[in-house]
Amino acid sequence: MVGRAAVAGLMCLLFGAHALALPTAEDAGLVTRAAGKRAVGYFVNWAVYGRNYQPQDLPASKLTHVLYGFANVNSTGGVYLSDEYADLQKHYPTDSWNDVGNNVYGCIKQLFLLKKANRNLKTMLSIGGWTYSPNFHAPLGTAAGRQQFVDSAITLLKDLGLDGLDIDYEYPASAQEAADFVTLLKQLRQGLDAYSSRVGLPAGSFLISVASPAGPTNYEVMDMAGMDASLDFWNLMAYDYAGSFSNLTGHDANWAASGSNPGSTPFNSQQALDYYKAHGVSPAKTNLGIPLYGRSFTGTTGMGQTFSGVGQGSWEAGIYDWKALPLAGATNTDDDDLLASWTYDSSKQELISWDSMHTMQAKANKAVSTGLGGLMWWETSADRTGGDSAISAQVAILSAAGGMEQRNNVLSYPESQYDNLKACFPSS
Ligand SMILES: *[C@@H]1O[C@H](CO)[C@@H](O)[C@H](O)[C@H]1NC(C)=O
Numbered sequence: 001m002v003g004r005a006a007v008a009g010l011m012c013l014l015f016g017a018h019a020l021a022l023p024t025a026e027d028a029g030l031v032t033r034a035a036g037k038r039a040v041g042y043f044v045n046w047a048v049y050g051r052n053y054q055p056q057d058l059p060a061s062k063l064t065h066v067l068y069g070f071a072n073v074n075s076t077g078g079v080y081l082s083d084e085y086a087d088l089q090k091h092y093p094t095d096s097w098n099d100v101g102n103n104v105y106g107c108i109k110q111l112f113l114l115k116k117a118n119r120n121l122k123t124m125l126s127i128g129g130w131t132y133s134p135n136f137h138a139p140l141g142t143a144a145g146r147q148q149f150v151d152s153a154i155t156l157l158k159d160l161g162l163d164g165l166d167i168d169y170e171y172p173a174s175a176q177e178a179a180d181f182v183t184l185l186k187q188l189r190q191g192l193d194a195y196s197s198r199v200g201l202p203a204g205s206f207l208i209s210v211a212s213p214a215g216p217t218n219y220e221v222m223d224m225a226g227m228d229a230s231l232d233f234w235n236l237m238a239y240d241y242a243g244s245f246s247n248l249t250g251h252d253a254n255w256a257a258s259g260s261n262p263g264s265t266p267f268n269s270q271q272a273l274d275y276y277k278a279h280g281v282s283p284a285k286t287n288l289g290i291p292l293y294g295r296s297f298t299g300t301t302g303m304g305q306t307f308s309g310v311g312q313g314s315w316e317a318g319i320y321d322w323k324a325l326p327l328a329g330a331t332n333t334d335d336d337d338l339l340a341s342w343t344y345d346s347s348k349q350e351l352i353s354w355d356s357m358h359t360m361q362a363k364a365n366k367a368v369s370t371g372l373g374g375l376m377w378w379e380t381s382a383d384r385t386g387g388d389s390a391i392s393a394q395v396a397i398l399s400a401a402g403g404m405e406q407r408n409n410v411l412s413y414p415e416s417q418y419d420n421l422k423a424c425f426p427s428s
């Protein structure tokens, strides 16, 4: 079966559309499925501009899943792309301007090319995120809104050649909203299974994940067991524990709470993971979120102290890309009990909470020793490249501890509106 799966992928590469007229079960990868760790990276569509980070820059051979964000939701529940230039239209140097037909370019085409070259890479559309999440509440509260959400999200999946959907709803705020979210996920699962059946793929061929909160006031509202029944995995947003919004300087993404300096750890990952597990979410289905950024505090004497502002940041105030850290002149400290790092520059009185490479590696080891399903990174453009990549270093640890998930992506999208994608990009 493994051999036949390889052939199905190869046929796509060699013959394009004609070989794909009848998708095969092997395409979905369920038959080559194996237990293993997940490496899940967010790619944000605004990275193609000032950050100049393109899908081609992703460490595609290291990742098991790319979460492509973000799609937005309209007032009647319709899911739609937030930047059609970056998503569908941008021409890269290898894209022709002379193609005939209705064709897709931009990040979506590049993600599909990555799938062809890396059959273990699954791509998922992430819907929502912090900015668009306020748009979830009203439409998800009605049956018609949920139906339109499901129908339009699945239309995007089959048009864009994606392997799944990631719902980043920050956050359901009441028991009713939590129940509506459970219903939405159940209907999404039913809709995806109906689609896979229609195109000749086994149920479960397409994935659903959620980005889920690490703060108790947010996660205690959720119906975790209800959600879990429809999910392939959970991505715990195990960061943003302290920042400009805090009263004291603190750790952004610490694993444990501090006994000696409790003001520096208003939240911690361990407590969140314990709660999830106690409420029906298996650690093996949970990926620990890792911040590829640091949060700055200025006018401070150290951790757990008052501060007056935040530093300039790489792209927005107070937040530095991981690859920009530590800043010149700052000294790093690692705390192996908390699994947290911070830098301090006494001349500037600036403290930055982050995960150094040492803490990155310690967190990967902790994920393994606590039986978590893998890691998730927010977000890929902020990593270093080559041998200095945090993602690569962490994947090496996951991989050594029993290996990565092996499960082929899907290359057959017979209902796509895009001629070149439906034909599996035969000339690319
Ligand atoms: C929302 O999107 C759907 C398509 O997904 C569309 O049919 C509907 O008209 C849109 N609603 C509004 C208010 O724009």
Ligand SMILES: *[C@@H]1O[C@H](CO)[C@@H](O)[C@H](O)[C@H]1NC(C)=O
Binding pocket: 245, 246, 247
């Ligand atoms: C910050 O301090 C104020 C005043 O003491 C308090 O009301 C608020 O809850 C604190 N905020 C946080 C995030 O701890």
